[in-house]
Amino acid sequence: MSESNANAPAPSPVVGLLAEFERPEELLDAARKVRDAGYTRWDAHTPYPLHGLEKAMGLRRTRLPWIVFAAGLAGLAGAFALQGHVNAVDYPLNFSGKPFLTLPEYVPVMFELTVLVSGITAFVAALGLGRLPQYHHPFFSHPRFRRATVDRFFISLEASDPRFERYSAEALLRAAGAAAVEVVEDRGGTGKLPRWLVFATVLLAAVSLVPLMLIAQRRATPSDRPHPRLFTEMVFQPKYITQDATPFFADRRSSRPHLPGTIAQGELEADDALYRGKSGDQFVTRIPLPVTTALMRRGQERFDIYCATCHGYAGLGDGMTAKRADALQEGTWTPPTSLHADPVRKQPVGQIFNTITYGIRKMPPYGPLIPAQDRWAVILYVRALERSQNARVEDVPPEVRPSLK
């Protein structure tokens, strides 16, 4: 500010002195002198952390480590409380009957949260105790001060110090070896944001909340219509499922009932022998399908899939399930019948068909699982199995017979 300008306002009030040093040891020297002179509201500024400066200035050790330690303990305890609450109290998950409150499994998250909370605290406390962020400071306005972060060392003496007297302080700093001592004046500005900017920011923040509030309002209001969804999550597919409404029919049911007096195509099942194994009241005694090798093979394949787990591959009643139930001595288990037992062998095929279709004792109904044609194929194979277990030598082809002995 040019003081010679007659129209200029009165000189701005002095806020402090800024002394520049070229070498760090000069700064340390001067810092000791300023400390000994009894100043309290002053500081040193260096482009990098300078050893011994705190001591030279007579600063106390920071209490930051204790704050961080307390934060770390809080993180540790908080992590234990969180996991204990979640997995032992509010939502206990049972794993093989292990206890719900298990410390070893909590250790990793306890460690991580200890580090997280103490790390964030160290960062925040370092800034906070150093009075940061502080975007406005009178010393920033001095052009020399720009080198404080580059290659120069400064001591700043604030005018608010009770011992501050401009000329004696200046003399002290010069005597301490300062390359230059500058008077820093208050050039106005308080570090406060302009009123219109604050107002605009608050307004903008408020307006930006409106969409969120609309969404929240929408969520909280009961509505007949389905919620709008950003992602369909495969819940909504272009098809009709049970109980869906459709505009296509007058009664709006998408699942259509049979019309009275009609049967759907392929559901007639008029052939009693084929579909129920009966002729009148009697079980049929002949398989109502052409008996071929293909049918036999089909029967073997189906038998191995559906029947062998209990009845065994040879039909002896020794399938994997039966053996396991035996081993466990299940009280409610009824062992599967051997297909070679006399009552079964003497049954007409129609009765076996009936048993497969509707189940018997512990055996569940297989009618819904195996189509009628396949049930007959299975019966054909069962008959072949029965024959194999009660065969005579004459049943074996003559050319293979010698190998039996």
Added chain:
Amino acid sequence: MNGRTAELADNTADDPAHRPTWVLGGLDIAGITDRVCGIAEWPRPPLAWYAAFLICGSLAALLFVLIAYLIGVGVGIWGLNIPVGWAFDITNFVFWIGIGHAGTLISAILFLFRQKWRTGINRMAEAMTIFAVICAGIFPGIHVGRAWLAYWLAPYPNYMGAWPNFRSPLLWDVFAVSTYFTISLLFWYLGMIPDLAALRDRATTWRRQLLYGLAALGWRGSARQWARYEVAYLLLAALATPLVLSVHSVVSLDFAVSILPGWHSTIFPPYFVAGAIFSGFAMVLTLAVPAREFFGLKELITKRHLENMTKILLATGLMVAYAYVTELFTAWYSGNLYEKFAAANRALGPYAWCYWLMLFCNVVAPQFFWFRRVRQNLWAAWIIAILVNVGMWLERFVIIVVSLSRDFLPSSWGSYTPTWVEIGMLIGSFGLFLSLFLLFCRYLPMVAMAEVKAILPNDGRDNGGRGEEGNRGTGETETPRGGEAGGRAGGAA
């Protein structure tokens, strides 16, 4: 000058009589600021920067397009399916998270060990850590199928009345990775505040002044600020050191806690940590070699810095090799049919080429670093570092895909081939990583100026009083609280 003139150009000589210089070219503290800030103050970067950013940025855009495609269509566009339910996604995750570990090692562990040379590369390595963790974080987020519900990973009270399972390593992973990212970011930012203030004070345009000014938080380099800064930095280093070891240990538990042959192994945590540091240093070297050439930082990131990194690569490479041998030995010694098969299947099975290529890249290639000439040859070091990057990616692929494709029951075996989407995402993640790195080089101080200034030796320039020869300039008899690396160790020592 005291006979060190020759050292100003080359500091690779190993003379035990005096400690090496870490800043060459006679740079003083103003020179360091000029050199580092000068990069961020280029009125416009050279064409090569734009070209590189265009390429990397396009690849990063590819990643985001593919993520949108994935979320829109579903994970069916990936090639993975039961039994190989994890493939490129988790391989990329483990690879990237591992890359980050070197940054923390350099910034935290080498700091605690008072290694002065860390100051030249720590900023760049920390930036690399953060960008790598960003890349890593993407993959678990999108591999969950319904990515828009990824927030279910977090324990928060919800209307479903359900909580996550804290006994699962997958949840530990969520905590470990998010803590790691947060602490790395704070560490990086805290260390950068003084340098951002330097950029603010040198700014010539209002825009730079405003943005760097906002980021610098009003830092004045005052003794009170430095005192808290140093203590906080030391504490963050002390916290980050066990943290970095825990992160990859927890990642390895994702595998080791399961019963799959090839995963179910107690050696995994240390094995993964060593591998992570190995791969991370390879990445630092991969980036530092071209960056120091391109941005003119040869005096600050010297050949000796690079040589030190090759030595660490060699050491961690040997640890990884030891882990490979131990895995094979354990498989044989266990007498367990499935373990033996898993080991044999890696070496001889359908993905054997991955295994052998991995062994070549991770075990054979670093052995060349036994030779001083190779260590000091930038091209050789760079190529080996890239090989290690490839090898470490393959290591994770071998562990994940090969183990999953052959478990206990031959009836449930399967195989895996990546689709173009997965390959595109891998390439895209590199694009994202390098784009962020290029932006970092362009706009932020690439070298921790304040820290390098603090390690300048007291050899007659105007930064005396703090060099390794002790506080000879200050006359201060009580050497304040020992410590060298930037004097940072102060505070709590």
